[in-house]
Every structure is written in structure tokens, then in C-alpha cells.
Amino acid sequence: MSASQSAVRSRAEAVKVSRTFDWMILFTLFFVVLGGYHIHYMLTGGDWDFWTDWKDRRLWVTVAPIVSITFPAAVQACLWYRYRLPFGAVVCILGLLLGEWVNRYLNFWGWTYFPVNFVFPSQLIPGAIVLDAVLLLGGSMTLTAVVGGLAYGLLFYPGNWPVMAPLHVPVEYNGMMMTLADLQGYHYVRTGTPEYIRMVEKGTLRTFGKDVAPVSAFFSGFVSIIIYFLWHFFGRWFASTEFVSGEAV
Amino acid sequence: MAATTEQVKADAHEAPLLNKQNMFAGAALYIVFYGWVRWYEGVYGWSAGLDSFAPEFETYWMNFLYIEMVVEVMTASILWGYIWKSRDRKVMSITPREELRRHFTHWIWLVMYGIAIYYGASYFTEQDGTWHQTIVRDTDFTPSHVIEFYLSYPIYIITGVAAFLYAKTRLPTYQNGLPLQYMVSVIGPFMILPNVGLNEWGHTFWFMEELFVAPLHYGFVFFGWAALGVLGVVNIEVGAISKLLKKDLA
Numbered sequence: 002m003s004a005s006q007s008a009v010r011s012r013a014e015a016v017k018v019s020r021t022f023d024w025m026i027l028f029t030l031f032f033v034v035l036g037g038y039h040i041h042y043m044l045t046g047g048d049w050d051f052w053t054d055w056k057d058r059r060l061w062v063t064v065a066p067i068v069s070i071t072f073p074a075a076v077q078a079c080l081w082y083r084y085r086l087p088f089g090a091v092v093c094i095l096g097l098l099l100g101e102w103v104n105r106y107l108n109f110w111g112w113t114y115f116p117v118n119f120v121f122p123s124q125l126i127p128g129a130i131v132l133d134a135v136l137l138l139g140g141s142m143t144l145t146a147v148v149g150g151l152a153y154g155l156l157f158y159p160g161n162w163p164v165m166a167p168l169h170v171p172v173e174y175n176g177m178m179m180t181l182a183d184l185q186g187y188h189y190v191r192t193g194t195p196e197y198i199r200m201v202e203k204g205t206l207r208t209f210g211k212d213v214a215p216v217s218a219f220f221s222g223f224v225s226i227i228i229y230f231l232w233h234f235f236g237r238w239f240a241s242t243e244f245v246s247g248e249a250v
Numbered sequence: 251m252a253a254t255t256e257q258v259k260a261d262a263h264e265a266p267l268l269n270k271q272n273m274f275a276g277a278a279l280y281i282v283f284y285g286w287v288r289w290y291e292g293v294y295g296w297s298a299g300l301d302s303f304a305p306e307f308e309t310y311w312m313n314f315l316y317i318e319m320v321v322e323v324m325t326a327s328i329l330w331g332y333i334w335k336s337r338d339r340k341v342m343s344i345t346p347r348e349e350l351r352r353h354f355t356h357w358i359w360l361v362m363y364g365i366a367i368y369y370g371a372s373y374f375t376e377q378d379g380t381w382h383q384t385i386v387r388d389t390d391f392t393p394s395h396v397i398e399f400y401l402s403y404p405i406y407i408i409t410g411v412a413a414f415l416y417a418k419t420r421l422p423t424y425q426n427g428l429p430l431q432y433m434v435s436v437i438g439p440f441m442i443l444p445n446v447g448l449n450e451w452g453h454t455f456w457f458m459e460e461l462f463v464a465p466l467h468y469g470f471v472f473f474g475w476a477a478l479g480v481l482g483v484v485n486i487e488v489g490a491i492s493k494l495l496k497k498d499l500a
Binding site for chain 1: 267268288291292295345346347349350353354357358360361363364365367368370371372373375376377379380381382383384385386426427428429430431434435439442459460461462463467468470471474475476477478479480481482484485486487488489491494495497498499
């Protein structure tokens, strides 16, 4: 090839071009995935994530990991298997948390005046780190699904416990026993969460007494394994570079 | 490394490979515009957006809706029309350097798509949740809907389709058919807008307030997944750019 057929003038320019593309690609990937992931998460697990009085020991612990392991599995399927980049899960969760924190502060607090200690998002980083670490060390989709997926479900409640514990202490209010989080909910009435819809702390899981959260976390981890497998293959499909003919569309 | 610290010489008369001015000006346009929109919501949401039968609602919100719809249709027609009309009819004959320059311009469009998707799917969609958990709706065109559905969604659709059209009309990479995941990543999020029809029908039919995880909203979820098509776009682009730089990076 002659020099005129080259896209760049020198190796230095090639390196510079390559790195500039890296940044532009990462920026776009981060924000597009953030958008898709956030709309998915807010509409499948959002209410449990929005309000502390929804952050119970049963459904929040069960639902949040199951619906949030989706995009990390899909993005890992592209970033690891094509580029050996071991941060697919963490980059997804960082995007989601950025979108959520900006919203909780500027809109939940800034527009509708719910206090931030009532609307802070769930913590998902510990599970994401484990997902990426298992994939990096094991290099196996199956191992990541089984070990990482289970850990993702199991770690969710302990990861959130330091923030939630103070809000789960019992208080007596007008002769009723409730948690501080419940009390927040009573004071901040919302259109979609009247008492007859809210299902905090009901159900036969109470049969296990204090073990509600571990049982829920274990079940969540089990389903997270299955969801990881499923979304890994979704991710592979979304990462495909296929072209179709105009006639086929 | 010597290779990375060596000064890059550019031809003084040549257009830059990446027009950074355009990129930062484009990003600033979205950020400043949406900053103003958020200010407008903060002021006129509470003062004029609580009762759709009030005259001030017509003034501040319905007129906003009518104006934005006209402007969006005009912007889409002019922008998409211009990109198509000015297409390169000899796209397979461009030099590798010109191709690289066009990839950069294409990525400016994709960066804008990232910003537009963020505001539409993340910022204004979750914002809608808190507004409707606070204010009981009496119309489909609530202040948050006027912004979310009828402003931020059309804006990312206009941006996404513009990026797709740019790639299709100016880059050799996209001349061998239609890139499936590119279409998924643009048409999928576009389908969120028609899905508003289902959403409004359901809210009207059941008068359910804003329980965000209600199955009525799952249409948005399904089409939101399509954003992952960006992975395929990245892979196509990485392949094309690597091909252009391969021998120089070897």
C-alpha cells in the first residue's frame, strides 16, 4: 500500500485516533446502556427502589437482584468475549446509579420535595464487582452465572444493610408498631402507594421468623442464575454485526 | 512510549479528523436546552400544571405541546431530508482518510444520541414517576408527559435516525445492506413513542395511578432493551476503524 492509501499520517496519529475513538465509544456506550438499563429497572423494580418504605425484607430483596442482573450479563457478553474487558457489570451499575442519583436529587427532591433519605437508590455495586471478578478469574460464562449470579442475589441485602438498618428500627406511632421507613411512608403519601397496595411484611415467609431476608436472598440468587444465562445470550445477539438485505426489511 | 509522545503533524489546510468544536457545541446544546426545560417544569409545573381545566394550563402546557410538536416535525424533516439529499453518491470511492474523518463525524452523532437517550430514557422518564406519585393526573398531557413523551423522546428519535442516516449515506461500511443492530438500537427506542398509546389507554381505562412496576408499563421495558443494540453498532464500528488503522498500529 502506498502512503496515500493510509488513513493516518504516522503511527503516532494512529495511536491518537485510536484512543480518541475509545473515549467516544465508551461515552456513548455508557449513556445509551444507562438509558436502556434505567428504563428497564425503574419499570420492573422501580417502586422498591424509589421509596424506603418499599425496601422490605422480602420482595425488595427478591425482585431487585433478579431484574438488575439483566443488563450486566448482556454487556459482559460483549465486553468480555469480544474485547476481554472485565468491567461489563460494574460499568452498567455505575451508569444506573448515576442516572438514579441525578434523578433522586434533582427531581424527587428538587421538583417534588421528597427528602433524599426517603428516595435514595438501592446499592448494587458489591454484586457487580463479584460478577466481574468471577468472570475475570474464571473466564467462564457458566461459572459466572452460577457463582456470580448466586452471589449477586445473596450480596444484595448485606450490601444495603448499613444504609437500611437505621430505617428498620421499630417505632410506636398512634398505638401502632411500625418501622421508621413505614413512618416515612405515612408522612409522604403518594398516589400509587396507598396502604392497600403496599405489601410490606406480609405473607407466609414470616413462618421463618427472622430469616425472611436470607430466604428471599437465596431465592433471588437462584433466579438470578437463570436470568444471567438468558441475558448472556441476549447480549450475544445484541452484539452481533449482521447486515440484512434491504428487500428483507 | 515514543509512539504516543511523538508529535502528531497535521496538514494546516486540511479539515481536522475530529471536529471537537462541533462535538462540544452539540453536547452544550442538549445540556443547556434541557437545563432550561427543567427550569420551566420547576416553575410552571406547580404554578400552572396541576389542573388541566384551568386556563393557565392551556397557556403554559398545551401551547408548549403544540409548539414542540410543530418544531419537532420540522426539525426531523429538514435534518433527515438534508442528510439524505446531500448523500455521497460515490461513497465507495472515498479515500481512507476521508473515511476516517466521516467515522469521527458519525461518532459525534452517536455521542449526541447517548446524551439524548440519557435525558429521554433516564432523566425525564424517572422524573415522570415522582411527578405522578405526587400529582393525580386529570389528562394524558400532564406537565411531565409534555416533556417526557412529546419532547425528550422525539429528540432522541430525531438524533438516532440522523446518526443512522449519516452512516448509511456516507460510510462505505454500511453499504452492504442494513445493519441489524443499528436498526434495533434506533427503531426499538423509537417504538417507545407509539407505546405511549398503550400507556395512555391503560391509565385512562383503569385510572391507575403511578405504580411504576405495573405490567401496563412493560411495553416501555421491552423496547428499552433495544438500546443494547448499541453493542452491535460498537462492534461494527470497531471492526471498520481497526481496518483503517491496522497497518499503522501494527
